[in-house]
Amino acid sequence: MDKVYLDNAATTQIRKSVIATMHDSLSGFYGNPSSSHSFGRSAKTAVESARKTVAQYMNAHPSEIIFTSGGTEADNMILRCAVRDLGIETLITSKIEHHAVLHTVEDLKEEKNIHLKYVNLNEFGDPDLSHLTELLQADTTKKLVSLMHVNNEIGNILDIDAVCMLCHQNEALFHSDTVQSVGHYLWDVRQTPVDFLTAAAHKFHGPKGIGFAYVKKNSGLKPFISGGTQERGHRAGTESMHNIVGLEEAFKVALDNLEREKAYILDLKKHFIAEVKKEIPGAKFNGYSGDLEKGTYTLVNVCLPIAPDKAMLLLFHLDIKGIACSKGSACQSGSTQESHVLAEILSEEDLKRPSLRFSFSTFNTKEELDYTVAVLKEFVEPES
Missing domain, CATH: 3.90.1150.10 (Aspartate Aminotransferase, domain 1)
Known part of the structure; x- marks a missing residue:
């Protein structure tokens, strides 16, 4: 072969329908979504329609979906803003996370002097939930747990419902890097009440350079990138509209x-x-x-x-x-x-x-x- x-x-591989959708967007909806004229309003409508589509499939509110350049930016945004804005003093993760998480928490330890703890793993790479419970109960600092749903190298599936329950029982926030699972599994953020999760379109036959963060309503996170008020004030910068509608199409086709x-x-x-x-x-x-x-x-x-x-x-x-x-x-x-x-x-x-x-x-x-x-x-x- x-x-x-x-x-x-x-x-x-990008699906043909995604390419066609992006082509139509580039040629027909080229206005700036922040502009008040008809060209801008048409572009803004397309962006918000994509946000509603993603939210509907995730059983989220549209305001909880923040478009980013991909999973790495989304992970950085959530972890850094949680420490900066929410008073997180202890981060708990594992040593087999994607480097978008590992390097970020290591940097936060150096930059912000936060406590960084790693949950033990079994011989196959699954987190020891008993040890996680010990870490959550070890002190009274405000904590955030970051554990990926599907490991990108060995494919282990985290018992994410059990981790959610443990975190909430111990008043800790929970972030999951779900880049390898969004688009491949059905998600219901009300049924599995994570506080934050991340996704990238190119993992489910969409374009590169676009993803999203789910940020639970009233989380308290402040803007990650300063500038305009795009993305409900969370992420300044003109929206990559052709990529956003490409993500929407890829997401719809993947889940349908x-x-x-x-x-x-x-x-x-x-x-x-x-x-x-x-x-x-x-x-x-x-x-x-x-x-x-x-x-x-x-x-x-x-x-x-x-x-x-x-x-x-x-x-x-x-x-x-x-x-x-x-x-x-x-x-x-x-x-x-x-x-x-x-x-x-x-x-x-x-x-x-x-x-x-x-x-x-x-x-x-x-x-x-x-x-x-x-x-x-x-x-x-x-x-x-």
């Missing part, structure tokens, strides 16, 4: 077709796991990525039985064969550093072996997966 794209956790596409992708994952187990017996699935209940249906993370000296050539070999995947987060792809997520859960022996993340979408086929497994098998066999 010429090209096989299995890096959907990094970014996804969720059950059908989820079933299709889950079937791909089952097939891939079965073929890897059959053709590469020494392979292991990291975290809960090989578990169909505890791991997301969109990805697997596989540790392969390959010697360290040969492992350096694996991604290059796959790329030559037209296969795109990842050794971890795309944000680290240019780095020689090993995955901070796998470093927390794998043995020293398994850390010496290559681990790859394969992530699937509705645009993939079983034939592509069979080809990928055959290429992996061909590379692994000489070492077997």
